[in-house]
Amino acid sequence: MIKNMSLPPPSAGRELANPPSDGISNLRFSNTSDHLLVSSWDKRVRLYDVSTNSLKGEFLHGGAVLDCCFHDDSSGFSVGSDNKVRRIVFNVGKEDVLGMHEKPVRCVEYSYAAGQVITGSWDKTVKCWDPRGASGPERTQVGTYLQPERVYSLSLVGNRLVVATAGRHVNIYDLRNMSQPEQRRESSLKYQTRCVRSYPNGTGYALSSVEGRVAMEFFDLSEAAQAKNYGTFATGGCDGFVNIWDGNNKKRLYQYSKYPSSIAALSFSRDGQLLAVASSYTFEEGEKSHEPEAIFVRNVNEIEVKPKPKAYPNPAA
């Protein structure tokens, strides 16, 4: 079982010390600082301070942690294979269980608009929780919403929640009225959905699939005709590459050098100056030996992410 140790080029970014010892399921920058929250299959959630490259906190859960998110700089939420939804308080090292799903919980988001924690699980439900209720699940669970299939990815923007499930289903909810989805769709991609992320401007969302494609969708179909303001976004794949795209012009702007392993997660810092890259085998080839996990934080140059002016077509060769 000999692995080629491939060293990434220095430009890959600064490698964080004390990375997780097993697969990284997600990583997120804080909205208020350069803290990075990382969830891992080694059952731990870790908080890093990127500016000092130090580990600020570590929480051990009962099973693989499949997702995490910040609440504010002092606390966050984490979910995973032990079916529990937890709030973790960083400085104190304390954790509370908000509640449980019936199967592993795959995604967690915190909605500032609603003041609620939203979770999606392989038990085919999305649940909303009120984190202020410290005691048992009866008090904290606000609602549970059945999905057509196992939930694979969630994204929030404003009052909207986008839920992507197995079987290519997409449900779009208005958080103010969760009794039924605002829209029910099937993915416009042909293969299994991997990830959904809403545009920061709230006009739509991007969906990615295992075929390696990204679809850009709008909430309001009448806006689709205007097709502006996609903005730029980054994608990371199992090939170890991170690409930066201009959605508006439908062009790739930049590609970073290959990372040692699959790109498991990406996160931009609040000011867009940093990009955290989780280089971590994502099991796309099943159980096998793989490179050790690593987190790289790189500076993002404006030139890499700024959309270019529309290119004129090349004259015929």
Added chain:
Amino acid sequence: MRKELCRNFQQGSCRYGERCRYLHPQQTKPNNPFGFGTQQQQNKTSNNPFGFGVQGGSNSNRPNQSQQPFQNTWQRNPSSGSGASTQQSGKQTQQADHKCTDPAACKRVIQEDLKNERPMWKLTCYAHCKHLPCDVSGDVSYEELRAMAYEESKRGIPLQSIVERERNLQNAKVAEFENFLRSPYRGAVTANQTPSIFPPATQVNSSPPGGFSAFNQQPAFPNTNAGGGGPPNPFGRFNQQPNAFSVNTPQPAPSGPSGFQSQPSSFGPGPAAPSAFQPSVSFKPASFGPGPVAPSGFQSQPASFGPGPGLSTPPQNSSIFPSVTPTPAFNSNQNNQTGFSFNSPVASFTSPAVDTTNTPSGTELQAGGAPVDTSIWLKEKWNPGEIPEQAPPDAFVHR
């Protein structure tokens, strides 16, 4: 081409990619002895969203080049020349305009998709027409597969078995796609139930002997099938399995008195499909008799198995798949049913395939056994060889 190292590539990226005059040392992926692997590395890229291109548009005709920075060498239509973007958009509109009015047209779309654009990840769902429901469903995500592997590992199942199970799962799914590709297009077959593929949180059963490992059934599984037409058929595809054994081996089963009720089930006929299950079954050679047994007189009963010796209660699961428990016809004279892990209680019933009900509809497989004295089901313990192949009549099945 000069042999100097390319400075831009060293620093992160080079716009010229393969065309660059300087050297781009490529990192190689480590070889892995494990893992079901990727036999074909086609289009295994993350940088080819539909319609997106690279500035300056390179038009290489090698669809498998995926690791060149800035090089979008993939093309939907390799025969096109420099008009790649118009060609792509032409093809794009053709597919975007696709309406499912003509099954032959649908078939063409499917064939093209599955030929050119199969993802690396095989446990995927698929729809030939965007925004439409899946034609092939029952997908499994990387994380679910990983969770299963970790769960099994925790229960002491050896790595080799885990890998084998994963490989079998993948093979089954690939076979499903092959079958779908081969059969005429009949419209999207939506699954009426979803796979229940990972172990319940409260796992009470120990792992079956012999390292038999695959998915566990949720005890709650029946509840997900409310209001469907017909009995839940999570192993719908699996039903084809007996075909592999029974059709080709006309040995008579041990006889018994008649009176056995028939329970029709819908099995796919696909001769190719059962072979997909060969691998999934073959890793348990000890459990099956050396001579696969199938009674010559087939009735419309699927092969099934009753509670194993030593189990006094019938498996709860029998209510879930009343007639579709997949087993190749086993020689009931064989003295090894104790090793048959199917007989262990419900929650550890395992199936190597992710259940999906996308079998070609409307086809029946004749399987079954010789008539059986139904009083056999009244016994509390069975001697090896006594348990009939056929499913017990409904009257004996606890619901």
